[in-house]
Amino acid sequence: DSGVTQTPKHLITATGQRVTLRCSPRSGDLSVYWYQQSLDQGLQFLIHYYNGEERAKGNILERFSAQQFPDLHSELNLSSLELGDSALYFCASSVDGRGRVNEQFFGPGTRLTVL
Amino acid sequence: KNQVEQSPQSLIILEGKNCTLQCNYTVSPFSNLRWYKQDTGRGPVSLTIMTFSENTKSNGRYTATLDADTKQSSLHITASQLSDSASYICVVSEGDYKLSFGAGTTVTVRA
Numbered sequence A: 001d002s003g004v005t006q007t008p009k010h011l012i013t014a015t016g017q018r019v020t021l022r023c024s025p026r027s028g029d030l031s032v033y034w035y036q037q038s039l040d041q042g043l044q045f046l047i048h049y050y051n052g053e054e055r056a057k058g059n060i061l062e063r064f065s066a067q068q069f070p071d072l073h074s075e076l077n078l079s080s081l082e083l084g085d086s087a088l089y090f091c092a093s094s095v096d097g098r099g100r101v102n103e104q105f106f107g108p109g110t111r112l113t114v115l
Numbered sequence B: 001k002n003q004v005e006q007s008p009q010s011l012i013i014l015e016g017k018n019c020t021l022q023c024n025y026t027v028s029p030f031s032n033l034r035w036y037k038q039d040t041g042r043g044p045v046s047l048t049i050m051t052f053s054e055n056t057k058s059n060g061r062y063t064a065t066l067d068a069d070t071k072q073s074s075l076h077i078t079a080s081q082l083s084d085s086a087s088y089i090c091v092v093s094e095g096d097y098k099l100s101f102g103a104g105t106t107v108t109v110r111a
Helices: none
Strands: A005-007 A010-013 A019-024 A031-037 A043-050 A053-057 A064-068 A074-078 A087-094 A110-114 B004-007 B010-014 B019-025 B030-038 B045-051 B056-059 B062-067 B072-077 B086-094 B098-101 B105-110
Touching: A005 A087, A010 A019, A019 A087, A019 A110, A031 A074, A043 A064, A043 A074, A043 B098, A074 A087, B004 B086, B010 B019, B019 B030, B019 B086, B019 B105, B030 B062, B030 B072, B045 B056, B045 B062, B045 B072, B072 B086
Parallel strands: A010 A110, B010 B105
Antiparallel strands: A005 A019, A019 A074, A031 A043, A031 A087, A043 A053, A064 A074, A087 A110, B004 B019, B019 B072, B030 B045, B030 B086, B056 B062, B062 B072, B086 B098, B086 B105
């Protein structure tokens, strides 16, 4: 158990809908990262938040947005869902915002299925 | 083009045997290189993290090597066990925040 929690574990929805994925980082970790992992692709970095502020953006679609709240939990919002958004969404946390040697601890993931 | 290339894409080995996975990268500036193990449907778990000055790092039966000059890394699994069956992902950190992920090598250990 990494100490990172994600809810829900599974999510099934229809095209065009909007969903919210939630992540609680490890106690004391200030950074939260979101990743997408599709069946035919490796992990794709989406976005990084540090202590409530956006620090870096990766391959995140405009239909997707995220935020980190004062209690440091984070939410990833996915809207106007398409079939291709079906994937595993992982959240990871680390102690601070520097990726230099900070180990990222991954949550168990949310499996999103868009029908 | 992906800046982190892993080989082989997949491999099958017999329990008790050794294997070596390769990672070549073009990421620059280089900050550190990580190897993760990911069981199917679960989050990746860190095996090793190496900075520029480190040539080798071990974690139990896993040994990672790094040649920053040639931009190559390897992960050696010794005396493989059935529980080693997983995807092994090479991740290179570019600067402070940006991580580049390899596509992974799927290892299957058979009894």
